[in-house]
Amino acid sequence: MSDAVTENEYDSDVEAAIRENHPALITYITAGDPSLEDTKEYVEALDRGGSDLIELGLPFSEPIAEGPTIQAAINRALAAGTTPEGFFELVDDLETEAPLLVMTYYNMILQYGGSEAPRASDGRAAKPRDKPEVRPFVERAAGAGLSGIIVPDLPAEEAGPLRAACDDHGLDLVFIIAPTTEGQRLDDIMSQVSGFAYVQARLGTTGARANVSSATHESLARLEEYDVPKAVGFGVSEGDHAAEIVEAGADGVIVGSALVDIIAEHGSDTGAAAERLEAKAAELKRGARRGADSLTVDGEDAPEPEQP
Amino acid sequence: MSDAVTENEYDSDVEAAIRENHPALITYITAGDPSLEDTKEYVEALDRGGSDLIELGLPFSEPIAEGPTIQAAINRALAAGTTPEGFFELVDDLETEAPLLVMTYYNMILQYGGSEAPRASDGRAAKPRDKPEVRPFVERAAGAGLSGIIVPDLPAEEAGPLRAACDDHGLDLVFIIAPTTEGQRLDDIMSQVSGFAYVQARLGTTGARANVSSATHESLARLEEYDVPKAVGFGVSEGDHAAEIVEAGADGVIVGSALVDIIAEHGSDTGAAAERLEAKAAELKRGARRGADSLTVDGEDAPEPEQP
Amino acid sequence: TFGDDYGGQYVPEALMPALQELEDAYERYVLENEDGFMDEFHERMRDFGGRPTPLQRADRLSERYDREIYLKREDLLHGGAHKLNNALGQVLLAKYMGKERIIAETGAGQHGTATAMAAAHLDMPCEIYMGRTDINRQRPNVYRMRMNGAEVNPVTAGSGTLKEAINETMRDWATTVEHTHYVIGSIVGPHPFPKLVRDFQSVIGDEIREQIREEAGRLPDSVVACAGGGSNTMGTFHAFVRDDDVDLYAVEAGGSSLEIDAEEGLAPNSATLSTGTDGVLHGAMTKLLQSEEGQIVESHSVSAGLDYAGVGPELAHLVETGRVTPVNVDDDAALNGFHRLSNLEGIIPALESSHALGYLERAAGTAADTSSGQRPRDEHTDELGDLVVVNVSGRGDKDLETVLEETEKRDLEAAPDVEVFDA
C-alpha cells in the first residue's frame, strides 16, 4: 500500500497528494473487473502513469450513480465473485505511490462484518437482530492502508456515523459537490470537506463524454472562494478535458469511465490493457499540467471556457 | 299441388286429411335441402309413402326452435340459394295426395313482397319506410295451393294479423301446444285451433330422439277433453314411437328430423334418398296404424305408457 | 310493446308461460319493489358493483370542443362495463323468482363475464353460450367466466358468433325453461326483457341526471351514447326521454361501409337504426339488418360488442318517433375516438364507447380537425349544444390487441406511432 507518502503539512494523505502534485490526476477503476489479479496490475499501471490518487470501486449490485460503463464493470466484477474481503486483501497487497481510496455504496459499508456477533460498542442496546453499522468496514479499510472513502449515495446529511468512524481511524470521507449543490448546503458541505471536494462536472451519472460541460465552469466559479482542493469528475476522458478543467480552476481531475473502457476493450489481455492504462494516465496528467501551465502564463486572468 | 283432396265435412283440407286418414302421418322436410329439384322428388316420395299432410320448411337464417338436424338442413338450403319465390314455385309445381303446409319463421312472412311499393291496405298511413306485413305471403301461399301455415315463433298472442289473413284466404294457421301450455292459455289456444293442434312432445327443440317422452303422455292426457285433431311432433323417429303416441291418444304423428337425417345421409344420391324416404314414411304410417289398432283391441282402456 | 309496432313476444309457445311469469316478477319486484327487491339491487350495485360511477368533466375534450364535455364513467363498474347493471339485476330477480340456474349468451364476452360474476356473487349455477369463433377471439373473457365458476358452452353452428349463441341459448331455455332463467344481455328479446334490461340499466341516466345538476346546475343539451343492442344507450337515455330539450344521440357502428351485400348476406356495419328495416328477430319486432327476403345478414364492426344485426325495440320506436337521433361513425372514426380519449384524458375506452367519442369529434370538432376525414361535418353539429354528456360504457383493456392490429392497417390522425409499441 501507499506507505511512500511522506509526512507533510496537510490534514491528510489525500489532501497532500493533491496539493503537492498539483494539478492532480485521480483515477478510478472497479476492483475485480475482470478479476482481482488483473486489478492489481491495472492499479500499478495507473500508479506508474502518474496517478496522484487512485479510487478503487468495491462493487455493489445497485450502482444508481453510475452510467452504463461503470455499471457494466461492476456487473463483471460481481460475476467474477468479487467480495469485500477479496477487495481488502487486494488492497493489503498493493504498494503504490498514490494513496488509495475506496468508492462504494453505503449498503456495502453497513453490511461489512455483519455476520459477526452483535456489537454494542456504539452504546445502543444490543437487539435480537443485528443492526448494521459502519465501524467494521472503516476499521478494515484503515487496516488495509486505504486513505479515504467515497460513497456516491451518502449525502452529508446522512454521513454522521461514517464521518465519525473515519475520523477515528484517520480516513478521509470525500463528499461530492453536484451542479445542484448551492446556498447553505454548499457552505455546509464545503466546511466539512475531508481530503478534497469531488466536483461533479454535470448532472447525471458517471461516463466518458466528448467535451467539458459548461456546468463544470459554473461549479468551479461557484467554488472559487472556498480554500479546499477541488477535483472534477464525471465525463472526463481526454487530456484536453483535463487541461480545460484545470485551466478553469480545478486542483485535480478525476477519470474513471475512460479507463474502464480500456479494460473492457482488452478483455483477458491484461498486459496490453495495463500498458494502455499507463499511457492514458500519462496523457491525462500531461493534459492537466498543460492546463496549469496556461494558467501560469495568463496569470490570474483565466481564459474564457469553451462552451460545449 | 294437392287438388286430389275431396270436398268434405270438415272445416279445412288439413283437418280433413287428419280425420279421414286417422291415425295421420305428417311429414316435414326443409325445402331446398339440398336443392329445390331434390325437394320435389322427396315430397313426392313422402306422399307415396303414405303421408297424410306434408310440411315444407321455408328456410330462415335464425331457426331458434330447431335442433341441430333441421338447423343444418336450413343452412344447406340457404347455401343452395333457396328463396321464398323459389319455394312458392316449387309448391306451384307439386301435385300430391297430401295437403301441403309451409313451416317458417315469422320474419319470412313479414318480409315477403317487401320490396314492392308501399301498401296502405290495412288503413295505416303510408310511412316513408315500408312497414312489413303478412298479407302478400298469405296471398301467395294460397295461390300456390298451400293449405296451412305453421310459425314456430308466433304464439297465439301475436298471431292476430296472420290469423286474419289466413282466414281471408282459407288457410289454416296451426298453433303449437307445448308441455308448458296450461290453464287459461291452453283453453284460449285450443279454442282457436285451426287444422290441428301441434302437440310438442317435449320441451326443447326439434330433433330425432330414441324414445317417447313422458311429457307426451301427460300432454295428451291434458288435451283429452278438447275435441280437436291432435298431432304430436318433436322427437318422433320410428314406427314404434308412432304406435305409442297414437296409442296414447294422438290423432297423428309429426316426423321431421328423422327424414332430414335420411336426406343428409344420401347427399347427392337423390334416387336412393327418395326410396328411403318413401319406406320410412310407410314404416311410420304402419306404426301409427298399429297404435290405432291396439286402441281398438283394448277399447277405451289405453295401455300404460312406457316411461322413458 | 313500444308504440304500435315494436317489441312483442315472438317466441316458441313453450317459452310463453316463462315470459308471463317473468312479466309478473318484473311488475312485482322491479316496478313495485316487492320484498325490497330494488333496494337490494341498488345496495349490491353500490357495494359489489361500485355505483355510483363518476360523471367526470373531461378537461381536455372540453377545451378541444370549446364546450363542457362530461363523461359518464361506466368503465369503472365492476367487470369493466355497464353490463353488470343488467346481469346482476336479472340474476337477483331469478333468485327472487326461485329459479335454480342461469344461462346467457355472449358475443365478445362482456355480457357473459358480467353474468358469470353476478352468478358467482349470488351463488347461482351459470352456463354461458359463446360461439366458437368468439371463444377463440376472446380467450381472456372465457378464462374470466371459467374462473368465476361458470360453464362456457361453445356454439359451433354458422359463423360461431353472437347470433348463433343467442339462438343456442334460446334452445337451451326452450328445454329448461321451468327452472332456468335466461339473462338476455341487452334491451332486445321478447317482452318483458327490453323493459326489464332498460330499467336495470337506467341507473346510468338516473345518476347522470343528478350528477349533472350538481355539477352544472342544469340538464345537458345533449346526451351521446353508442348503440349496438342498445342497453347502455337506453340506460343512459331513459331518464331524459321526457326532457324535450335534451337531445339524444345513438351512435351506431358504421363499420367500413353502410351498404349491405345481400348476395353474400353481409352488412359491413351494424348501423341498424340508421339503415335497418322492420322485422322480427330474437323475439321482438324491431329494426334489423336483413335481406329483402327476410334473412338476417351478418353485421360487422371493429367493435365486437356493437356487432349485432338487431337493436332494442324501444330504441327503434324512439328513432321512429324522432325522439332519438340515430347517427353512425365508421371504424376509422371509432379508432380515432379510442386513441383520442386514451391520449388526452388518460381513459382507455371500450371500442364500443369509442364510437360515441368518434361522433363527438365529428359533431363538435373544428372543421380543421375533420378535414382529413371522409365524411362531411355532421348536420347536427350545432345541436350538441354547450353541455354534452357522453357515456363511456366500458373500458378498452379488452380491445388492446384489436386496436393495435387495426391501427397498424390505417393512417389514423389520433393514433400514437405504432412502431413504438414494439419497444
Next chain:
Amino acid sequence: TFGDDYGGQYVPEALMPALQELEDAYERYVLENEDGFMDEFHERMRDFGGRPTPLQRADRLSERYDREIYLKREDLLHGGAHKLNNALGQVLLAKYMGKERIIAETGAGQHGTATAMAAAHLDMPCEIYMGRTDINRQRPNVYRMRMNGAEVNPVTAGSGTLKEAINETMRDWATTVEHTHYVIGSIVGPHPFPKLVRDFQSVIGDEIREQIREEAGRLPDSVVACAGGGSNTMGTFHAFVRDDDVDLYAVEAGGSSLEIDAEEGLAPNSATLSTGTDGVLHGAMTKLLQSEEGQIVESHSVSAGLDYAGVGPELAHLVETGRVTPVNVDDDAALNGFHRLSNLEGIIPALESSHALGYLERAAGTAADTSSGQRPRDEHTDELGDLVVVNVSGRGDKDLETVLEETEKRDLEAAPDVEVFDA
C-alpha cells in the same frame, strides 16, 4: 425517518436539493392543503379515479370463515388497482411545483400505467422506465402506457426487471432533476417519498374507517393487506395505526420457499418483512433481501407486483415495533386465494391481493379446509377476530395468463378444472 433507523435520504448529492424541494412541497401542499391542493386531489380521485371505492361484505367468505369479512374494493379504482391514488397525487403535486416532465419506473406495469393515465389526465409529458424482460412479459401494460401518450424506455441492464428500472429512473432523475419529477411507485425511496406516497394512499384506510363504522358500527378486529413495496399496505393501515385494538397483518409473498440462495443471489420469495435484514436500498434504510455482504438478491413471487427485494421503511419500523404483524403465504396459497375469491365472490383479484386472501384462508379457514396445505394453522388464528377487513388492492385481469400457466403446474384445491379452459 421512522423510529431511530428506518428511512432517510441515501441518494446522490445531486438529488438532495430536489428532495428538499419536494419535502417543502409535501409540507405545504399535502400537509397544509395550500392552494387547495388536497381538495383538488380528492376531487380528481372522485371524478377521474372513482373514489370512494366500496367496502363490500363478502357473503360467501363470511359464511366460510364464520365471521364478518369485508373487502375493500381497490380493484374498482380507475386503472384496476390502488396505484392511481399515488400516481395522481404525485403528478398533481409535480404540476403544483411547476415541474414540466414526469418519469417513473415500473415492474409489472401497474405503476407505469397508473402514472401514464394520471399524466395524460393532467397533461404532463411522461416517460416510463421498464425492464426489457418485464416489457416482454407485460405487453398489454406497455400498450396501455403508449396509448395514454407515455414514452416507454426499455431497460436492458441486468435481468431487465423492476430493480434495474428503478436504478435507471434514478439515473434519469439525477440528470434532469431540475425540471422533472420522479413518481416513485411505492412507499419506498428517500424521504419524503415514503410519507408522501403513504399520505396519498391513506385514502384507502380513511374510507375503510368510515365505511366499516357505518356498516358494522365499530372498527374491525383486524385488517389484512398484501405487502410488496407496501403502498397498499400502509395506505390501508395508516388510519388504524393508533387503534391498538385493530390488528394489522402485512401479507408478503412466500414464493416457493423462504430460504435465500446467497450463492446465486436469489431469494425464491419476497418476504422482506419476515426474513429481511436492515440495509440501504434505493435511498432508504429499510429491511432488504440481501446477501451477508450486502448485495441485493433477486426476489421472486408468482405475483410480479410483490416481487421486490425491499420494503417501505415505515412498514419495517412498524414491524420492528410490533405494531404490524408480518406474515407470508406461498405461491400455492396465493393461487388458491385467487381462485377462491373468483369462484365464491365473482371478483377476480390481482395476484398481489390474492396473497391477502390466501392468508385469510390459513388464519381463518377451518382445520378441515387447510388439511391439505403444507403449513400449520397460523399462530395468529384467533387474533383475526370477528370482523375482518381485507384489502383487494387490484383486479386480476392482468394476471389471467400467469394464473392459467401456474395453475396447470399444480394441484390446487380451489382451482376450476384447467382442461375446460381449452373449450
